[in-house]
Amino acid sequence: MSDAIKIVYETGAEILEDAAGLRARADAAKERLYAGDMDFTGWVNYAARLPEDLLSDIERTADEIAARCKYFVVIGIGGSYLGARAALSFVDRADSKATAGRPEVLFAGFNVSGTYHANLIDKIKDDDVCLLIISKSGGTLEPSVAFLALKKLLTEKYGREEALSRIYAITDEHNGKLRAESDNNGYKTFILPPDIGGRYSVISPVGLLPLKAAGVDIRALLAGAVSAESEEMIDLAKKFASVRAVLEQKKTVETFAFFDPSVEDFTAWSLQLFGESEGKDGRGVLPVGVGISRDLHSLGQFFQDGRQIFYETLLFIENPTHDITVSGEDAGDYTGRSFSEFNRAVLEGMAKAHRAVDIPIIRVFIPENSAYAFGQLVYVFELTCAITGLLMGVNPFDQPGVEAYKKGMLDYLRK
């Protein structure tokens, strides 16, 4: 497959040997994930199992939303928005995204900045709007209060009845405040799969509904996810996970470096995936996003000469959608050369400089900015993350530490 993700390791022979020694455990971890008897593994093989009637319902609803609004505001935090945002930034090929007549997707409720939300309301208030609230419980503060502010806007704009008809929800099938409100108010809802955690949920209604509303070819995205279940791609994930598990014992920080701004939001999604899955029990490496070339002129100094606490995962698009060939009377030696060639030179220059100071490097080559490639990339990363966690001996699907700040926050508000 020429159009599949490839991973190249420059980590030194010793780390690859140690990783190869984990092979049997990586095989067992993969089998355990696929056995279906572990909690929160609903994302495993989900794309292949997605019922046609659910997919059709998502598409129909997304088309209805697209016909009704200029702005589609998705309210959610963490896994409820990072995946959709990643895909919207990543997918830019015309054969993967038909944006004519589709709304702009905006996000709310991932902070409680009055400035952010006041500016958002100011932007959308004179055009048609639909809302999507994504929350398992409906109780989390940030999306709850953003939802209240946006519902108020819609009620004032459209009157209560039409306002309620413009609200869509993804929530628990049976329980919680948002389920009760949805039933009372007649929101069109999709079920948040109970066995899929937020950070593994982009390939589920959580990601698919807003992406289809924005015009992304979600069937291609699903086909990409399915393609990542070939034996070859699963082997790719097992090896990536094994190398990461070895490096977790030697390093403190994993930098995820992107060479194209279209990958910046995917990087943010990756930080949640890996940070929340592996950072527990005093374990894990801190995942940090790095924008290239920008950060070579800022943090690059630290990477090169500061404390050697890193390994780095480089995310490189092999065939970008757009390229520019340099010309003009001042172009000199650059005449006829292209931005994609320069970007490759940045990759090679950075890798050479970092090899010289023994930073272990993992290069992830992503074929193109298509929906198919995005689906494949997401599934490879999810599988890699889950296997790494199992190899480390942590539960890659819980997040007990997230509750601590929520409790402190509610204590403060009750005072």
Added chain:
Amino acid sequence: MSDAIKIVYETGAEILEDAAGLRARADAAKERLYAGDMDFTGWVNYAARLPEDLLSDIERTADEIAARCKYFVVIGIGGSYLGARAALSFVDRADSKATAGRPEVLFAGFNVSGTYHANLIDKIKDDDVCLLIISKSGGTLEPSVAFLALKKLLTEKYGREEALSRIYAITDEHNGKLRAESDNNGYKTFILPPDIGGRYSVISPVGLLPLKAAGVDIRALLAGAVSAESEEMIDLAKKFASVRAVLEQKKTVETFAFFDPSVEDFTAWSLQLFGESEGKDGRGVLPVGVGISRDLHSLGQFFQDGRQIFYETLLFIENPTHDITVSGEDAGDYTGRSFSEFNRAVLEGMAKAHRAVDIPIIRVFIPENSAYAFGQLVYVFELTCAITGLLMGVNPFDQPGVEAYKKGMLDYLRK
């Protein structure tokens, strides 16, 4: 001063005692910076020394640019764009920013993504455009090739003569490729102060020209920077620097957490300032940007339960420009409460949760999103960073590690 930055420490008594022990050395470091006999300290006291004729020239030129274009593209990398971008995102008070009739400022040349630059060209091509190229030498690859692509657009659009009249440059007074080109082509230029490094340059023509073009009140910004030279504010910076120098010996990572998206780009500027100044000789803590509440639902798990490698600097706006009070029939207990109160609750909840696992916390309270507050904040951070570096025994003004990737990149292109 009620409108000044305040810093509150929750680091434990021992760290504060150790920091107090550095007082004499912090005093000496400050004196050394102000003595004027150290290289690259041109930023020290710069705002107070800025000649009125230079300031007037910047304002006149910025007004001319504003009258001539809808899009003003600033081409630069690292310190040549992060500071201006930080101010543009931060300053949102109407009394600090008059945007009517001013161009949108866009940035280019901080990566070599063909997709990014093709999309940028597509956005601006049908409207009036001016360019600002900021480079000491004119030789750095990324801004050079972005400049070539944008010059080509302007030449095709306006013809050679008018195209050249729409190009402005900030570069070395005497030397380099860009100086020669500017002289040959008659670009209006400003001098890049030779004793100010990129990451300390936002309060210089580098930041002031694009900010004034965008309508920012740069005289208020300069007044803010001058206000940071009061004895009280310099003491604030000395203590901040001393605490950071102590923590550098105990921790691996400093997270800079922002509670309002308006502070996100300031955070990115801070990462360059601290990472490039302190990360050398195998020293320094890695500065990492964290968006709140977003990252409490992603990396928050790691902060709480992963490896305890952090201390955190919280950047909180005390009086945000916009607020929203919650109301509506579903608002329940939240009725009548405001987003700014919720954001404060997030701060307190996070601090409580992190204190419980002994993460040292430094709270930086920023009075408001004004140009004055921005100038003050920048100068406090620059002084803090320089003093921290001197306390650590590293040179806070060089960046030898940045050259390594550039060399590798040019080697690759020559092949």
